[in-house]
Amino acid sequence: MNSLTRMSLTIQQCLVNFKSLIENAILTGGKKGITSAIRSSTPILNIHEAVKWEFVQKGVAAVRIFPPLDARKPELKLAGSLKQKHQDVCIIPARLSPKEEVMTDGLLKGVKDAYGKTFTERTISINVRSQMSSLQKNFDTLFERTFSEAQNLHERCPKMCLGEVYMIAVPEYDDRQFDANNIVLKKPRRQVVEQYIRSFLSINNRHDTKKHFYQYERVCLLIVDFTQNPPKLYTSDQELKDAGLLAEDSDMSIASLNWDSFAASLLAKWEERFGKSGKAG
Numbered sequence: 513m514n515s516l517t518r519m520s521l522t523i524q525q526c527l528v529n530f531k532s533l534i535e536n537a538i539l540t541g542g543k544k545g546i547t548s549a550i551r552s553s554t555p556i557l558n559i560h561e562a563v564k565w566e567f568v569q570k571g572v573a574a575v576r577i578f579p580p581l582d583a584r585k586p587e588l589k590l591a592g593s594l595k596q597k598h599q600d601v602c603i604i605p606a607r608l609s610p611k612e613e614v615m616t617d618g619l620l621k622g623v624k625d626a627y628g629k630t631f632t633e634r635t636i637s638i639n640v641r642s643q644m645s646s647l648q649k650n651f652d653t654l655f656e657r658t659f660s661e662a663q664n665l666h667e668r669c670p671k672m673c674l675g676e677v678y679m680i681a682v683p684e685y686d687d688r689q690f691d692a693n694n695i696v697l698k699k700p701r702r703q704v705v706e707q708y709i710r711s712f713l714s715i716n717n718r719h720d721t722k723k724h725f726y727q728y729e730r731v732c733l734l735i736v737d738f739t740q741n742p743p744k745l746y747t748s749d750q751e752l753k754d755a756g757l758l759a760e761d762s763d764m765s766i767a768s769l770n771w772d773s774f775a776a777s778l779l780a781k782w783e784e785r786f787g788k789s790g791k792a793g
Contacts, residue, residue, distance in 0.1 A: 519767070521561050521562055521565045522562070522565075523559075523562045523566070523684070523734075523745065524742060524743075524745065525562075526558040526559055526561055526562040526589075527558075527559045527562075527736060527742065527743040527745060528743065529555075529599070529606065530555045530556070530559065530743075531559070531573040531738050531742075531743050532623035533549060533554055533555040534555050534644065534685075534738075535548065535695050535738075537555075538685075538690055538693060538694070539693055539695065540693070542690055542691055542692070542693045542770060543687075543690040543691045543697070546690055552709065553584070555642075556641075557584055559640050559642065559677060559679060559734075560579075560583070560584075560600060560601055560640050563600075563601050563638055563640060563677055564577050564581055564601060564773075565581070566771075566774065566775040567603060567775050567779070570775045570779055571774075571779075572603055572777055572779070573606065576603050576604050576605075576606060577602070577603060577604075577638065577747075578599075578601070578602045579601075579602065580641050582672055586602075587599055587600070587602075588602045588624070588627070588637075588698065589634065590602075590627065590632050590635065590637060590665065591615060591620055591623070591668065592626040592664030592666075592667060592668045592669070593618055593619075593620075593664055593668040594618065594619050594620070594664050594667075595620070595664060596617070596623065596625070597661070597664070598635075599637045599638075600638060600639050600640045601637070601638040601641075602635050602636065602637050602638070603635065603748040603782075604631070604634075605631065605634040605635065605636050605786070606687070608630070608631055608634055609631070609713050610626060610627040610628060610631045611627070611628040611630065611631060612617045612624060612625065612626050612628060613625050613628045613629065614766075616763070622675040623701075624730075625720070629668065629669060630649050630778070631669075631671045632665075632669050632672065633669035633670075633671055634672075634781075634782075634786050635672070636673045636674075636675065636778060636782055637665065637672070637674055638674070638675035638778075639661055639672075639676045639677070639678075639735040640676060640677045640678070641658070641672075641676075641677070641678050641679070642678070642679040642681075643679070643680050643681070643684075644681045644684060644685050644747075645680075645684050645686065645687040646684070646687060647679070647680055647681075647683045647684050647708070648683075648701075648706050650734075651707065651708075651782050652709075652720050655711055656730035658676060658678070658715070659715050659726040659727075659732070660726075661674075661726045661729050662674050662676075662715070662725065662726050662727060663726045666718075666726075666727075667725050668723065669736055670721045670725065671786070673719045673729045673730075673778060673781050673782040673785065674718075674728045674729055674785060675728060675729065675730050675731070675732070675774065675778045676712075676715075676728045676730075676731045676732065677731075677732045677734065677774070678708075678712065678731070678732070678733055678734065679733075679734035679736060680708055680733070680734070680735055680736070680772050681736055681737075681738050682700045682704075682705055682736065682737060682746075682757060683697040683698050683699060683700040683737070683739065684697065684698050684700070685697055686698050686700075690749075697738065697739050700756075700757060702756065702757055702758065703758065705735065705752070705758065705775075706758065706764050707756045707760075707767070708771065709734060709764045709766055710734065711766075712731050712733045712769055713726075713764075713768070713786070714771065715727045715728055715731060715732075716728060716730065716760065716768055716769060717729070717730065717731075717768060723784070728777055729781045729782075730774055730778040730781065731769055732769060732770065732771055733766060733769040734754070734764070734771060735757070735771035737755070745771065746766070747766075747770055747772065748766070748767075749762075749764075749765050749766060749767065752766065754755065
């Protein structure tokens with residue numbers, strides 16, 4: 513994982529490491545280099561680690577986190593209504609054991625679920641994704657993929673607490689320059705930033721467990737300026753406005769999408785539904 517060690521890692525440290533891996537891949541390998549780096553998942557694993565350590569800082573025992581700290585395996589392969597899928601980061605309940613069961617209906621009828629519905633529903637699952645270039649070009653496909661993941665798990669486990677950490681580079685890297693091994697970042701466009709904020713607000717803060725399966729209990733949108741050293745993580749609406757990324761009179765806000773409250777709010781929602789032990793509900 514390139515210099516990640518078993519120590520408490522901040523989001524800032526992980527962003528520095530992410531930037532180094534991405535830009536070294538461009539400089540040394542061009543388009544093939546950056547493609548290889550992304551497919552290896554090595555850069556984004558830094559953000560996975562930041563997520564894990566944020567939960568540790570909020571009091572979650574390391575033994576409840578999968579994959580474990582500073583590791584990329586084992587991932588939990590959880591079953592929803594339509595498919596089984598390895599999850600990026602999971603927090604398992606402290607006093608509940610998995611119980612294998614065979615799915616009885618839908619597309620997964622007859623398929624073995626190693627964890628069982630009860631254990632799955634009481635597991636917090638967090639997706640971690642990033643988009644460094646072509647922010648607008650690929651948006652529809654990426655956003656549809658994001659809410660379909662929540663839909664799949666919530667349809668089977670409606671009380672399940674789901675998180676999404678989505679990082680975008682603003683300004684974005686110019687992928688037309690990759691072939692020449694050049695690091696060039698495009699001038700940021702305010703309307704693209706507002707599109708991402710508006711869209712992720714629409715799937716954030718799910719409260720009703722009987723509907724809105726496409727939503728997440730908590731979304732974190734990381735808006736990062738990688739032209740700065742160290743990278744600049746925007747943490748407030750005013751910072752975005754000062755940078756010209758939000759209009760002064762904009763009604764868009766990242767207050768409920770910020771990093772600082774992500775883990776705490778997700779844990780609070782889980783405890784509200786299942787109690788401190790994870791057995792209630």
